[in-house]
Structure formats: C-alpha cells, structure tokens
Amino acid sequence: MTLIKVCGIKTRAAYDKLIELRADYVGFVFAKSKRQVTAEQVADLVASVGQKRPAHVGVFVNETLEELLRIAEVAQLDVLQLHGEESPEFCRDLRDRTGCQVWKAWGVKNDDRDAELGAYTDVVDAILLDNDRGGTGEKFPWGAIPALRAYTKNLPLFIAGGLHPDNVGELLASHLTDGVDVSSGVESEGVKDLAKIKAFVTKVRESNMTKTYPDQRGRFGKFGGKFVPETLMSALEQLERDYETYTKDPEFIEQLRYYLHVYSGRPTSLYYAKNLTEKLGGAKVYLKREDLNHTGAHKINNCLGQGLLAKMTGKKRVIAETGAGQHGVATATVSALLGLECTVFMGEEDIERQKLNVFRMKLMGAEVIPATSGTKTLKDATNEAIRHWVEHVEDTFYIIGSVVGPHPYPMIVRDFQRIIGDETRQQILELEGRLPDTIVACVGGGSNAMGIFYPFLNDESVDLIGVEASGKGIDTEEHAATITLGRPGIIHGSLTYLLQDEYGQVQPAHSISAGLDYPGIGPEHAHLADTKRATYVPITDDEALESFQLLSRIEGIIPALESSHAIAQVVKLAPTLPKDHIIVVSLSGRGDKDVHSVAQALGGIEV
C-alpha cells in the first residue's frame, strides 16, 4: 500500500481533511516559503487532536540542530524531512538526538552526483526524491527512479515533485514507490484545495486497488465470504481489524520491508530465459524468479507478513497447514526468526512425498502433526488446522498459506504476495519499456498466481493465465482441475469452485505436485474466471514432468513441480506467438524438494 503525505498544511480545515481521509503523513514547512509556519502555529493548529492523526512531518532546509530539536518538541513532530545540504553525519546525529525519524529529501540530478545519495542509507529512515528543491510543483524525470533505487537500497522511497490527482496513477502504475508526497498539486491559487486533496488520496487508493475486492462481506463477486463456526467469527473480525491497523503502521511496514529485502533476498530477479525462448522459437519468455527467495519459494512473502502480524498482536504461537511442505517450511522459518512456537499440520501422504521438507521444519523447531483422514493430503491438513484453531483461538495465530479460507485470509495473503507482481511490473518496464502481453502462473490454492496477477488486473492488454493440475487427465478421476471441472461449493470457510461429486461430497484431487492437489481454489480466482479476466487451463503430470526436465537441462534451473505446470503451458503457447510477444512466467519455487518424486516417476533415475 502506498503511503500518502500531503505537505504545506497551514489550516485546521486542511489538517482535519487529512484525518478524515486517513492520510499517513501531514507536512509542515518550517523552511522559508510561502507555506512557512512556525512551531507555535503548528502547536495551536493541532491542539486537542485525538490519537488517530497522521504522523507530523517537519520540512527544513539547513536548519541548526538546536532549532530542529526545539521545533520537533513544540510542534509534536514524528519525522524531520531535510531538503538542504545536511551531511550524513548531521542526519545521524539528529536521529540519535531525537525520537524522530529522519528523511533525506534528494533533489534528483540525473547524473553522477546522484551516487552521493548512497552515503545516507544507514543514517536516515527514508529517502524522498524530489525536483531540484521542494514544493516547486515541478516533476523530475521519473525514468531516473530505478537507478536511484540502487543507491537507496531497502530504504522506503517517497516520490515528490509535481504530483497531482491526474498524474499520480501513472507514477504508481510504472514505478515501485513506497509513498507519494504532494503539495502544489492539491492547491488552487496557492491555497490547499480540499476537493483536490480528496481526489489525490482517492486516486492513490484506487491505484493500489486493494480495496476494490473483496467487498465488505469478504466477497469477490459471488465467491468468498466467511462460512465458519461461531467460535471463529470474532477471531476473524479481530484479524481484519489488526490487519487494517498494522499494515498502516510505519513500524510494521518498515520491519516487513527489512525482512523481505535483507532476510529473504527481495527483489527477486526477472530473468530473460534466452535458451528457452530460442528453443520454443516464438514469444520472448521471462521468468520471475521466486525460487530465489530464502526457503526456495514465494511462500515466505506471506509468512513474513502474517508472522509479523502474529508477533505484533502478541500471539506466542502459530499454526499452519502444508501440502508440498513449502508453506510449512516458510512458517517454521519465520517462527524461528521471530521466536514463535510453531505447529504444522501435514497430510500423511505428503509427509511421505516430502520427507526433506519435514526434516527442515523439525530442524527449525516446528512440531509436524500428521493428518490421517481422507486422502491424507493438503485438504485434510487444512481441516485439521482449522479444527485445532477453533479450540485454541485465544492464543494461536493461524498462518494460512494460500489465497483460500474465510475472509479476510484471501485478501491478506494476496496483499502480502502482490509484491511479486509489483516488482514484475517495474522490472519489465525497465527491461522492455512496456507491459508484458501474457502472464502465466500455476494455481493450487492460487497465491503465487494472485500475487503476480493482482497489480495487472486493470491492464486489459495483459492476458492472465492460471495453470491447474490435470494430473492423469481431465477425462480421468485423478486430477485437480478445479476451475475446469468444479462447481461452486464451500470449502474451508469460503464459497468457491470445488471438485465435488453428484451429492456435493468433496472429491479427492490428484497431482504429481503435492502443492497443487487441492480440490478448491482461492475465491478471487473463481471470480476472475467467471468474469473472464483470467483464463485457467489444465496441464497433466506428464507435461509438467517434461517441463521440469526441459528447464533444468536448458536453463540450469530446476523448477518446483508446481511451477513446471506453468512452464508446460508456456511450452505450448510460446511457439504459436510472434517473437515480439512477451510472456512472464511466475517461477514460484525451486525443485530440489521434488527430485525424489520426479526420479521415482521417471522410473528410478539415480540422483
């Protein structure tokens, strides 16, 4: 979610508008300017404001340390934004001497001098890129942003300078930014215009899209919702409130960003698969390398988010379900990292198929409880986890691993996974100067697919293709082709497409990939299929196995069996398309965990 700062506030009416719109930051200019205010004026302006106010940012140019300290105190500042020639040493000293965050505003030069920005990364809390000097109403060349990001490393990046309600959408669609800052663009004749402020905030929120779906009942069209026992209702409502609060909390945002970057290794690369492209002889194929994440799959993105939420809401214990073991491993990893007790439910059949992952979970201190009912796979592990949660809801946080389950889980998991699509968007624009024509991702519950699709939902030129596991074939009983062959029904607290027999009993799903054999699918995918915004196609075990070997041989990348389904679809599709067509495939995970099953399936190749 993009943070919003509105700067140059001088009146209580404008300040109150920002409270009403739940802006994240309000800026007061203490530097010489037509918007200049004194500390005492700000103290008066914010008098008798309640707790729920935007954070106060003071804007300064080459101010003395003593005066900064005084103004920060009187005006109740949370952030000091420095637009002058303040040195890194000065910033460090200021940060040490106040309880405030320090942001360095950087007038983009678009030449070698921008490298000097690198010296600030360890001594400030955010970087704000602006035109030459602040408050001018002039843009800097946005094309410079990706290169500047290399200097700002994992620091939050705000974009300012010449933004207004009609161009902020374009910025957010083409560049990864953590926050936007506006002043001139929401003024009329030099005075803050409340209607323009509202239009700006609305535009940013629309561009983030997060609130488009689900609706207030947690529905994506007719799908989704909350079909759970009464005992869980209040826990889900509390989770929804906590999610809203903490995902706006700068401390939460900063910690998540830190762990995603420094611990997990984000951003993951967008790799042009030249050998695969040449072999297929058609469209240009890029791989979004989620396999390069710590723990080897995209699952960690969501676990870091939910794990931090558990920690910040004071829960000491987490539980999770797992199929292929990737989500279990990611949950065990995050639990070890954050000092949480961890229990993972896993089908007995999957425990057998994924011994290596079971060992990894136990090594990191997690307890693994076998699910022995039904087909002893992911569906049954999820049943066990929900049953357990009903009994321990007071002290236990349930980290669901996919965009499934009752509201708000499909929304939460999607939002924590959208980083895949956000990065892809920025990377492809940098590499190709345009959006891809097609995005392909495998779908079990659908979290990597939802993560990469979501930021492109409004780009009608981008085809979205979800790949389901059709196991031994859709004309057999052994498949997991939920959208192709399922009917609406309720599973794990949510209304979605579901494999079921004529009596409405859930049908067992089959796939060679333990991560895809789920008889349901995330409700947002069901909605995307119904509205035809995305298409869903089946790929068999044999086709996935072929692609597993193909990518290993020709690119030196061993894909997870799940991701091999997406590759198999590209193998079919790319040769039919022209060479200037761009396909991005979500390579959701690495295949080391699968080599044992693949060797068995191929008739005992020695590994």
Ligand SMILES: O=C(O)c1ccccc1NCC(=O)[C@H](O)[C@H](O)COP(=O)(O)O
């Ligand atoms: O607003 C001023 O007059 C000002 C003067 C000196 C330093 C900074 C100043 N403003 C900072 C801001 O208002 C924002 O950080 C940003 O620059 C807004 O830019 P714009 O939307 O182009 O006015």
